[in-house]
Structure formats: C-alpha cells, structure tokens
Amino acid sequence: MSDADQTRQDPTELHDQPDTEGEQLPKPGDDDSVTGEMGEKPDHGEETYVGHDRLRDQVAVITGGDSGIGRAVALAFSREGADVVIAYLDGEDDDAHETARIVEDAGRRALLVPTDLVEEDACRALVDKAVEEFGRIDILVNNAAYQMAQPGGLPDITTEQLDRVMRTNIYAMFWLCKYALPHLRPGSSIINTSSVQSSSPSPELLDYATTKAGIVNFTRGLALSLAEKGIRVNSVAPGPIWTPLIPATMPPEKVEDFGKQTPLGRAGQPAEVATAFVFLASPESSYVTGEVIAVTGGGPVTM
Template identity: 50%
Template sequence: MTISADQIPAQTQDRQPALESEMTPPPQYDRDSYKGSGKLKGKVALITGGDSGIGRSVAVLYAKEGADVAIVYLDEHGDAEKTQQLVEAQGRRCLLIPGDISNDQFCGEAVQQTVDQLGQLDILVSNAAEQYTEGDMDEIDAARLGSIFGTNVFPMFYFVNAALPHLKEGSSIIITTSINAYKGNASLLSYSTTKGANLAFTRSLASRLMDRKIRVNGVAPGPIWTPFIPDAMPAESVEGFGKQVPMQRPGQPVEVATCFVFLASEDASYMTGQVLHPNGGVVVGG
C-alpha cells in the first residue's frame, strides 16, 4: 500500500541524522507480498546507512532472500536496533556497527568486523549520505563541503579499498546515487554534486573491476519518504512531499530496495556500470 503526498504533513526534526521512529506517517520498509526466494542465500552484505530509510529496507529484503547483514550507522541506535530485530525475525544475523564513516580507519574496521563476525563479505552497499537545503551560495562554505564530501564521497573509496581483499568473483558493489545527479537541484547544490560523484565512481569502478568479475552498479532514487526529508527540508516544504514527480506521490523505501535485491543477485549477472531509476516516472538521460 502506497502513501499519497496528501498524507505527508508538515514536520521537521531538530537533529541530523533524523530518526525514522519520529516520522509521520512511518516509511514502508517491507510489504507482506514480498516473498523471498533464496536469491541471496548464504551471502553476507554490509550496508552503510542501514539503520533506516532505504538502508533498512535493503537489510530486511536481503534477510528475506537469505543474507546475513552488517549495518553501519552514525548514532541512531533505536532505529538500528529496530532494523536488527526485523532482520533477525527472518532468521538471519544482523551486526550493528555504529561510527563515523568519514573516518577511514573506522571504515576499515567495520569491514574487518563484518568478516570476522559473519565469516565473509559478498555484497557492499554504499548508501549512507547527508544533505542540506541551501538558499544562498554563501551557505556552501569549506566546512559544509568538507562535511558532505566526507560523508557522501570519500567513504565510497574507504569501504571499497577495505572490502576488495575479501570480495570474490561474483560479488557485488552497489552505490546509492540520486535523480539529482542527472537533473540537478538548485536547492540541494552540494548534495547533488556529491551524487554526481557517486555516479562517476560507479561507472569508473565497474570498468576497473571488470577483470575480477565483481559487478558495480547504482540506484538513483527520486523523492523517497525517508529520514532524509524531515532532517534536510523546512517543515512547510515537507508537507505534500512527492507531488513533483509524474506519479504525484513519494516513493517508499521498499519500492527502492527491490532494485538493490536485483543488482545483488544473479538476476543482474549481465549488468555492471549501470544505474536503476526508481523515481516516480521522471525520465532522465544517461
């Protein structure tokens, strides 16, 4: 069951990252009609930003498909513990790894902890990000750029470098980019720029790892109802969120997570360097 834009009331949160547990209505991270079929049986996935939003839904659907998961998050402990419960309810293991992904040493430790405790690593999902609404250019100063690139861009390199010694032929790396990497967004200038970097990284890394038969693909969501929205937008802008796309409603995390299942599975064995676009009907180039 989807949620219409009219069901999204004005709201904001006074912390970043925002909490999924405080959103109204709650995002849909699963649906009863989704039945796992063992697509990821015996696999281990590490998901950054796995505590909530798209990351939580990916963790739940991966568990339904037979994978154990490690989720990396900053400090949203309540949301992370909820995700852990959801994964374990599917009979799979879920390792919680809190910390700051802008620190390359932490990223390496997170990968090693995943391998040590879950036995291997087959799927790396680089999903964690931050964003800011910017009215004026002078809001985008060195501190802002350092923060957003330190979260949205540099950790891709940190995690991939740490993961590659453990990834085998047939492994998969999936990067979350954005519709804004293709069409731009005047009010999310710094964020959109980092998402363009995510896109370029996906395509370049796919070519680099072709000989190792490790696939690298991306997902470019449109307006999705996640904690990103109340932590980055003014309360009045959140009301009616999602009306701007042809479907005239926000997407739900579960409507995006299915792309991550496909790209991680053998169903996508002939795809690398590609991007899927769950965006409510917006046609973008590239």
C-alpha cells in the first residue's frame, strides 16, 4: 500500500454512524459525567490528534469546554501548545476534570471554572479569573450552548426556555467578548460556535436556530469592528455532531437517526470539528476574519 493510500480516507467510512437505539441522557447540568454514560462515546481525538505547535504558549478560554466539541477543541489546542481555561456548567464536574486531565497530559495548564454564563457577572468573573491566572487571553472560544427540542415547535417553546437559550447562546457570547476585549492583543482570535441550524432551521429547534443565526451576524459585525485592532473574529458552524447534548435534549427517534440525513450519511465526531477551530486560532488563517466555516457533512450553510 502506498503512503498516499494510507493517508487518503473515505469520509463516509472514517467513523461509523453511532449505534444509539435512541438512548436518552440527563439534561445538561443534571449529571457529573454525561459523557461517561453514553453508550457510543464521542471521538474527541484522544488517539488521533497530533499537534504541530501552531498555538505554542497561547492562552485559550473555551466555554462549554467539558465535553463534546468543547473537549475536542481543548484537546487540540493543548496538543498545539496552548494553556486552556475550561468554563463549564455546575454539576458536570467529572466531565470537566477529564478534559483537564487531557490538557495536562499534553503538558499544558488547565484552569477549571464551574459557572453558569447566563448571568453577566459570571461572564465578567470568568474573564477576570483567566487574566488573573495567565495574565492575558489570546483565544476566546464561545462554544457553550443550550438547546431543548420541542416536537410541537413554537407553541411548545416556553418563555422560560427561550430566555435560557438566548442568555446561554447570545447574551453570554456578547458579554464575554465585551469583557475579554481589553485583554486581547493584535493577533488574538475570537471564535464563535454557530450551527447548520443558522440557515437550515429545524422547527423543533426554532429558538436555538434563531440564536445560531444571530451568532453569525454578530461574528461578521464584530469582525468589522475589530479588524483595525488586528483581532480576528470567525465562526465554526457544525452540522450533526455526536455529543452528549444530542441524547440529552432530543427525543429518541431523532437521536436514532441523528446525522443520517447528511450527504456523507452519518453523524460527525467532535474531533472532526476541532481542526476548524485550530485553523481559525492559528496564524495559518491570518487573512481570514468575519467568516463561517461549515463542518456539516455536506449540509449547506448559506447566509
């Protein structure tokens, strides 16, 4: 077999479709180790991701960094040489400590900050703790999100749910960018997690999809505002990625078929998304700002 054959991989076969049988998990914040309870464990890149010093000695703040995409990004960043501040929801301590272990195994420092970012003071405190511990912030990843599928659509979305989704997905991003900005220097990077839902909204996720579209618009506007300061702002828009959020917030029938509708025919894995964050955080994307990178298995993201 040639070297080319060994490195070339069929993306439809790189990962199996999760065999879930519609499994259900506790809601976010209700269990210390949701990842540990998953029948099909996500691939965060534990056995495959190899760093190349793209982020040597940088400091990254990652919200929702305890599991799923956040854990995969923390793993990749640390193997690229970054220290990582991991913000996570109170009650998910086991997952958070496992992510910290992964970062420390890469020879980097991990700071765990249990918090609920729906409050402005919590966002300010997170930035203050990061700066107190490391002296600066080089990369801000606004990845924390909340969703709860409502099969009945708009009539079933309560004001309480809408408020939580908006505060977690939009308000926290706004506040964190605002309070981190004085500590960001030229060459720093802000990366916001959007979604394929931003342009292809599912009726049962109407409130969540609305916030993801808002994240895209915020990203582009902030990128224009900060370009002259040498600070880049971009977004990653994942498609159906197999994370604890899926069996914790979707009905069994949606979980069982999750990701099969994509052109590649399967759900993605967190490790397959993390590389987009690395690219946007690294000098390799020095001429990229205000952009959205879609990691969707072929699902379109058009805005």
